[in-house]
Amino acid sequence: MKNNKHVISFFLSFYRRLSIPWWLYLIAFGSGVVYAEVGMRVSEYLVRVNKGELYNSVILGYVFFTIFNALLGFLRPLVEEYANQKVILRVRFSMWRKILHLPMDQFGKEQPSSLVSAVTNDVTQATLVISGIFSGAASLFGFVRACMILYQYNSPLAAYLLLCIPVAVAMFVIVGKLQFTIMKKRYAALNEMTTFFSEHLSAGKYVKAQVMEEKELESGYAAIDSRYKADIYYAFMEQIQVLTNSLYSLLTTVVMAVGGSRLINAGKMEATGINMFSTYMTQVNLYMAELLTVWQNVMGSKGALVRVGDILDMEEEHTEKGNSWTESENRDIVFKNVNFGYGSEKEILHDFSVCIPGGKTTAVIGDNGSGKSTVMKLIQGFYQPDSGEIWVGGNKISETSPRECHKKFGYVLQNNPLMSGTIRDNILYGTEGETPEEEMKKAAGEARADSFIDALPNGYDTTLGEAGNRLSSGQKQRIAIARALIAKPDYLILDEAGASLDHDTYMKIYHGIRKKMEGNTIVFIAHDMREIAEADYLVVMHHGRLEACGTHEEVFAVSRTYQEYLQSTEAS
Numbered sequence: 001m002k003n004n005k006h007v008i009s010f011f012l013s014f015y016r017r018l019s020i021p022w023w024l025y026l027i028a029f030g031s032g033v034v035y036a037e038v039g040m041r042v043s044e045y046l047v048r049v050n051k052g053e054l055y056n057s058v059i060l061g062y063v064f065f066t067i068f069n070a071l072l073g074f075l076r077p078l079v080e081e082y083a084n085q086k087v088i089l090r091v092r093f094s095m096w097r098k099i100l101h102l103p104m105d106q107f108g109k110e111q112p113s114s115l116v117s118a119v120t121n122d123v124t125q126a127t128l129v130i131s132g133i134f135s136g137a138a139s140l141f142g143f144v145r146a147c148m149i150l151y152q153y154n155s156p157l158a159a160y161l162l163l164c165i166p167v168a169v170a171m172f173v174i175v176g177k178l179q180f181t182i183m184k185k186r187y188a189a190l191n192e193m194t195t196f197f198s199e200h201l202s203a204g205k206y207v208k209a210q211v212m213e214e215k216e217l218e219s220g221y222a223a224i225d226s227r228y229k230a231d232i233y234y235a236f237m238e239q240i241q242v243l244t245n246s247l248y249s250l251l252t253t254v255v256m257a258v259g260g261s262r263l264i265n266a267g268k269m270e271a272t273g274i275n276m277f278s279t280y281m282t283q284v285n286l287y288m289a290e291l292l293t294v295w296q297n298v299m300g301s302k303g304a305l306v307r308v309g310d311i312l313d314m315e316e317e318h319t320e321k322g323n324s325w326t327e328s329e330n331r332d333i334v335f336k337n338v339n340f341g342y343g344s345e346k347e348i349l350h351d352f353s354v355c356i357p358g359g360k361t362t363a364v365i366g367d368n369g370s371g372k373s374t375v376m377k378l379i380q381g382f383y384q385p386d387s388g389e390i391w392v393g394g395n396k397i398s399e400t401s402p403r404e405c406h407k408k409f410g411y412v413l414q415n416n417p418l419m420s421g422t423i424r425d426n427i428l429y430g431t432e433g434e435t436p437e438e439e440m441k442k443a444a445g446e447a448r449a450d451s452f453i454d455a456l457p458n459g460y461d462t463t464l465g466e467a468g469n470r471l472s473s474g475q476k477q478r479i480a481i482a483r484a485l486i487a488k489p490d491y492l493i494l495d496e497a498g499a500s501l502d503h504d505t506y507m508k509i510y511h512g513i514r515k516k517m518e519g520n521t522i523v524f525i526a527h528d529m530r531e532i533a534e535a536d537y538l539v540v541m542h543h544g545r546l547e548a549c550g551t552h553e554e555v556f557a558v559s560r561t562y563q564e565y566l567q568s569t570e571a572s
């Protein structure tokens, strides 16, 4: 949470990004101004009634303005609420657009559930400032009008009230600061609680399997407790505001009483004059309380929106920017002296240079954490190297449009996210235009997913929501493989794609993939020697460096890691 801009520049840059329905707010504002004016009329008629002017015209006037006032009081909030919901809708749209356009590496840094919380919870505070501008302006108008009437009615007594100004200023500063701090904490606690529950409930089975219920009970209590405390502080803050208003009102009454008695004693005011002054004074204090609420909302809303502001300020990935992909005879994947680390963390790849031959199947092997998956992500341009160059098929990845680059690759991981929707939706996810049914079924066949899909009552139209629990992880993996194959990628990246499948099944799929990709490039990570043995080319990594590359014989001659792989396979 780093957005520490001044409140004005914070909101200027925040709202600059949205299209605000100003006309709706103007209607609400206009009715607010009329509401203030009508309120004055109600007071005027009330004063006349109190003075005993019980004529029909006075009573009728009082009734008319009171009803008009009530009607405006009903309509104004409705219009305002409609406009507010439109603003929230647009902030959510902006957030979703922004999140989708964040660079790939940002997804590694951000907690997904914290982003969920920002989109669902924090944005609800986005309207308080806009509505505050208008209702504040209306209140200010009412406040100034009421002050003017006070001054016209009795300028010496009104002058006494100037004494209260320093107290009012102090009240605004303190309440504003407190509200900002409390709301920032409140939304951070809400974020923490949402993150905790979305993480722990989606991993619920794992928590139970690890017998972690008791420990997680305490962690959950702590997350709930911090939200509870933040809400208590918030409730405390609301009451502080009520108290501040009452004390301020009391102060003005005391000042008015002292000042009034002095004027009465000096013969400069009639004794009854204090009653009428007090009626107008009530209006002034009412508007003052409204202005304070508006200010409190502005500061509180800044506190709640700090995280949303940070996200909206994040740099987007310009997926179209860069060179177009050019086809060339040379389809090799080349790393030239690449150094890379995730963010400012330690370096993972050190002076890594290799040429992975295009049109062949290459296995990347190495110990856990040696940087294999990192290489796969760099090939596809998900991250950019700190130094050095990566070329794929004659295209320099850092200078190529990310969108075009991603389209050239199929990527299957050990655990692939599937979306809610049907099996068909998932296989076709990412394909453009209409895909013939046979093509989809062919891809499913190549991934050996066809037989189990056909056995489901709704076949390809089975929703994953309903079948999700019934599908094994191997079946889900086959859907993911079908999804990668249907796109007919020039380069297929398999990052332990067979880990959740039994060896025989995976080898059949693997052979199918190789047949389908014949002439194209496959790069895969595997720990299984039987799969590695069928690769055309090997790349061996050790602690983020290239240990060896070449054919099996070439690599065996120089790579200790590869020799150990073979020995352990023979032993087992």
Ligand SMILES: Nc1ncnc2c1ncn2[C@@H]1O[C@H](COP(=O)(O)OP(=O)(O)OP(=O)(O)O)[C@@H](O)[C@H]1O
Pocket (backbone or CB within 6 Å): 108, 342, 345, 348, 366, 367, 368, 369, 370, 371, 372, 373, 374, 375
């Ligand atoms: N998003 C990330 N942010 C920070 N560090 C990361 C990130 N992803 C991986 N790393 C670190 O980079 C190093 C290499 O990870 P990588 O996943 O590339 O290794 P690997 O060889 O594929 O390992 P394995 O065989 O276990 O899958 C590890 O030390 C890992 O902790």
